[in-house]
Amino acid sequence: MRKITIVGAGQAGLQLGIGLLGHGYDVTLVSNRTGDQIREGRVMSSQAMFGTALAHERALGLDFWGDAxxxxxxxxxxxxxxxxxxxxxxxxxxxxxxxxVDQRVKMPIWMGEFARRGGRLVIHEAGVEDLERYAAESDLVVVAAGKGDIAGLFERDAERSPYDAPQxxxxxxxxxxxxxxxxxxxxxxxxxxxxxxxxxxxxxxxxxxxxxxxxxxxxxxxxxxxxxxxxxxxxxxxxxxxxxxxxxxxxxxxxxxxxxxxxxxxxRFAPTVRKPVATLPSGARVLGLADVVVLNDPITGQGSNNASKCAAAYLAAVLDHGDRPYDAAFMELAFGRFWDNARSATAWTNAMLGAPPQHVLELFGAASADSRIAARFVNGFDDPRDFFHWFMDPVAAKNYLAEVSA
Missing domain, CATH: 3.30.9.40 (D-Amino Acid Oxidase; Chain A, domain 2)
Incomplete structure (x- = not known):
């Protein structure tokens, strides 16, 4: 049985861990807080989750709130x-x-579910030395803790990070x-x-x-x-x-x-994309997950959605990889499956932080008069890839408005 250690018990870490358990993997999840400490602590985000992300949760049997x-x-x-x-x-x-769903509600219940399904939950503030130990004991180490010293192991990707200060x-x-x-x-x-x-x-x-x-x-x-x-x-x-x-x-x-x-x-924080593979002092490599590698401003509400989509992409990558080693090439491939979706969310989010160009103002004006345009914009929050067919480019926007008018 292949052993995977995940550091961080948030949306992505827990979703990935529970998904792996369902396919027979030996999974250890490391959290710096107990469920009770999370429940009694401070709120962590606004976490609006759209249809695609919620479907990933339902597929794993993790929707415990329903109409509540x-x-x-x-x-x-x-x-x-x-x-x-x-x-x-x-x-x-x-x-x-x-x-x-307030993460103070969701994460403690998911932590209990992770343990109930056979996962090993460790309460510990992990540092670099701990990562070395996990890497020696595990086939794969995934870092899902988006803050602290270990997140700093992942190099900022300057080509994909246009901002170096909070916006x-x-x-x-x-x-x-x-x-x-x-x-x-x-x-x-x-x-x-x-x-x-x-x-x-x-x-x-x-x-x-x-x-x-x-x-x-x-x-x-x-x-x-x-x-x-x-x-x-x-x-x-x-x-x-x-x-x-x-x-x-x-x-x-x-x-x-x-x-x-x-x-x-x-x-406040600077929106940042980081390289997905970090090398420890020993030479061992670990894979970054969700906010560790793609940290967007919350203006478009993509944070928890990206986390869920990243966990789903990494789960699929692990399952497809079979018994082969989890080397740097695998880690880059797993991130690439996520980035195929996240690049659109990231570019759109970064664009929304600036002054809207003329074609976006025209689209918003048209949306106020045409429910079809309004509906397309609103549903882009679930799948931001659609914005690149009509919203992000002035020529595409002009063609789209002409098509709607016709």
Whole structure:
């Protein structure tokens, strides 16, 4: 039986580990926290997951929430006009319902399921020396911990990483008391041109259904106000910014309360793609997974989706590889299967961080008048590869608008 060690018990590490167990592999998963510590800790992300990623979970029997989690049935886009109103707006239904489950809910249950299915769960803060030991004892070591010293072993890929500094100041809050959207449950995506973005989405947290508020502020701008705030101060700042920049969202937020004092998060990071293979001091090689190798800004909500897709790609690569050694060539091939999808998500996400070009403004304007265009944009969040057929290129956009008009 081939032995695989996975360092990191997040979306990707657990999904890959449970998938491997189902095919008879000997899997050890190393986590720096117990399930109880995760459940009682701070929120980690907004984690809206679209249809393709959720299908990977269902295929492994990992959907334990069903109707308990509020559905994300659609997505609405609003562009602020700088005068307290909207320059344009459109809304469309997703072809497949999306969902957001607080990782404090999901990961402890998945950790228990991993152990129940025969996996070995080790609670330990792994360092480079530990990786050396795991590499000596295992046929393959996969690093799924996106932060800390071991993530730094993976070299930044400068050709695929256009930014070397954070492009947004990030802050989110889990709340109750938000008035639902009028048309359908879903994501509200609000753009304040030149200043940043504001999102909302329904979610399931430790205390039940809730909503997530999420600000992305251009560094140094008026939406960059979240460093060093207490949870209550952060929520008050959110409400102040809503009244100033997106007042139609402020109307939904008159009676908010935090779900808990661990229900806020703030920070910033540079979007980065790293090379998938790291070489340890001994010469042993380890394979990076998900955020370790592709860390995108959350403006397009691709983080947890990329994690799920990466785990699925690596599982397929392992199964196809059979009994051959997990050498550097295998690791590059496994990453390549993921990158075939992730390159589109990464390029689109990086483009959304900049000022929209004229052809994108024209597409958004057309989407506000034509539900077919709105639906295509909204469903691109599930499969960003489609954007390269009509959204990312001005010539393709012109041809698409002509086709729709005809």
């Amino acid at each position: 989690c509020p559905p994300i049935a659609g997505l609405g886009v609003n562009i602020a006009d700088g005068q307290g109103g909207r320059a344009l707006a459109f809304d469309a239904r997703l072809d497949a319902t999306a969902r957001s 947004r100041a990030l802050a989110l809050a889990y709340v109750t008391g938000m008035t639902p959207l009028p048309h359908r449950t879903g994501v509200s995506f609000n753009v304040v041109p030149g200043l940043g973005e504001y999102f909302t989405m329904p979610s399931l947290t430790t205390s039940g259904p809730c909503d997530i508020m999420f600000f992305e502020g251009v560094p140094g701008g008026p939406l960059d106000r979240f460093d060093g705030l207490t949870p209550d101060e952060q929520l008050a700042t959110f409400q102040e910014l809503l009244r100033t920049y997106v007042p139609w969202e402020a109307e939904r937020c008159a009676d908010l309360a935090l779900t808990d004092q661990n229900g806020t998060l703030a920070g």
